[in-house]
Amino acid sequence: MSLNASLPVPDAARPAGDARRSAPDGGAPAPARRRRRSWGSTAVGVALLAVLLFPLYWMVNVSLQPAGSASRTSWFPSQLSFEGYRTAFEQQSGNLVTSLVVSLGAVALSLVIAAPAAYALAQFRIRYAGVVLFGVLISQMIPGIIVANALYSAYNDLGLLNTVGGLVLADATAGIPFAILILLAFMRSLEPSLVEAARVDGAGPIRAFVSVVLPISRNALITAGLFTFLFAWGDFLFALTLTTTADVRPITLGLYQYIGTYVSDWSTVMATAVMASLPAIALLVLAQRYVAAGVTGGAVK
C-alpha cells in the first residue's frame, strides 16, 4: 500500500535527532595518513562546489557592479556599486510584497488542507485511502502547463485572474501533494496509543488532532511549510499565465520581464535575481536540516 515507501523517511521528520547523519567526523583519533587524505577530500569538495556554484557567484558579482558600464564584466566587483539594487528595489519592491503574500498564503492553505489529510491517510481506516494516495502521487506528475491551460479559462469565468487568491490556489498545486507526502511519512510512524490516550481523556478526533498530533508533528510541518513556501515563491508558470496586468505580479515574473526588455542593465537584472533567491539562501542557512529532509522526503519538483 505504501507507494512511497522506498523513499527514506525524512530526517527532520523523525521525532528525535538521528545519529546516523551526524556521525562525528574526527571523533576517533585517525592515523595521520588518513587524516591528510580526508582534508584532501575537503579540498576536492570545495573545488567541486566552486565550479557548481560559480553561476551564483556570478549573479552576485554582476549585481554589485555599475550598471551597463563596460561590455565585459570584471571577475570581482572591484568598483562596488549598489545602483543595481537601488533600481531593482525601486521597481520590484511591490512585486516582492506580492510574492511574499502569495507564498505565505500558499503555505497556510497547503498545511491546512494537507495536515488533516495526511493524518487521516495515516491513522484512520478509510476506504479508498489507497485511491486518494494514488491521486496524490499522480497529481505531482501532471505538467503545470496542463493545469494552467484549464485554469486560465476557469479563472476568467470566476474572476480569479489577477488576484492574490487565484495565485495562492494555483501555487498550492505544488505544495499540497508534497506536504501530504511529507506529513504522511511522519504520521505513519506515530504511535496510535498517543492519540488514544487523549481520546480516553474525552477529546474528540478534532481536539486530539489539534492538541496532540499537530504539536508532535512540528518538524514535519516545518519541513512541509518551508518547501511549500519555496515552491510558491519560485513559481513562474502560474504567475505568467494567470496574471495579465501589473496589479498582482510576483517577483519571478518581474524578473522574466527584465530578461526580455532590460538587457542593457544587467546589474539590475542580477540584483533582482539575487533578491528573488534570498529566501532559498536564508532557508539553507537557518533551516538546513529541514531542507535535506524535504528533498528526500517528498522526492518532488
Next chain:
Amino acid sequence: MSTTTTRTDGAAARPQDGSGDGPTADGAAPRRSRWRGPRARVRLLELAFLAPAVLYLLAFFGYPVVQNLLMGFQDYTTRTFVTGEAPWVGLDNYATVLGDPAFGRTALNTAIFTVGSIAGQFVLGLAIAVFFRRRFPLGNLLRSLLLLPWLIPLIAASAVWGWILDRDNGVLNQVLGALGIVSGSPGWLTDTSLALVAVIVVNIWIGIPFNTTILYAGLQDVPEELYEAGSLDGATGWRAFRHITWPLLRPVVTVVLVLGVVYTLKVLDVILGLTQGGPAGATQTLAVQSYNLSFTQFEFGLGAAVGNVLIVVSLLFAVLYLRANRRAVDE
C-alpha cells in the same frame, strides 16, 4: 453532512459521545450500519479530515485534465472568451498539431532534452553522492550548499545563465576566447545548432542537487559491513561499487530516473527563461509548444492537444514509477 447522524442503535450511545472508540475499532463494524449509529459521527468526522484535500485535488488536477481532454476536441480560442462558444471539431486539432512539419522536431527535441538532462544529472549526481559518502571535514556543510542551485527560483537561474552564455558579453565566451579554445563567439543561445545543448546543460546544473541528495540518502542505507566484508574479498573502489553499491541502490535509482523523466518532461521555466523555445524552434519541447499555442497564440484547443500528448507520455512513465516503487516495497 452531520444531519445523517440518527442514533438508531442507541444501546451504547451516550449523548455527545461516539468519539470514545478509537478510529481503529471501526473497521470491524458491520457494513450496513456505516452511516448510522454512534460511530457514524466519528466516521463522518474522519472523512471530513480528508475531504478538503480530495476536493482540492479534484478541482486543481482532476478538472484540468478533463478540461484539457475536452478542449483538445474544441475550437477554443480568444473568441470563446467573448462568445462562450467552443465548437466541437473532432480530431482537427490533433491533425493540425501532428501534421505540422515542425512537430517531428518538437518531439525529437523533447526526447533529446529529457534523455540528455537525465543522463547528465544522474551520472554527475551519482558521482557526487558517492564522493560525499566519504567522511571528511566540512563534508555535510558542502553537501547542503550544493542544494542552492535547486532551491533558487528557476527563473533566477535562467537569468544568470542567460548572461553567462551571452554571445557578446558572456563570461563563457570571454574565458573560451582567452584560452583560445573557440574562434569567434559562438551564440550558445542564439545558434540553432547550439541552443538545445546549452539549455540541457543548464537543466543538468539545476537537477544535480536533487539527484545527489536522493542518491546520497540511498547510499546511506547500504550497510557499512558489506564494504568491510567486500574489502576482505578484494572488492574495493570500482569493484565495490559495481558489486555492492549498485545492486543495493537499484530501487532508488529506478525511482530517481523515472521521477526525473516525469519532471523533465514538464520543464518550462528554464526554456522560457533562456530561449523561449527559439531560435527557430530549436529548443521547443512539447511543454513549451503547448504554452506557446495557448498563451502566445491563444489557440487553447491546439495547446490542449499538445498538452494531452504530453500527459500520455508522462502517465506512461508515471505507471513505470508506481510499478517500480511497488517492486521496491516488495523487495
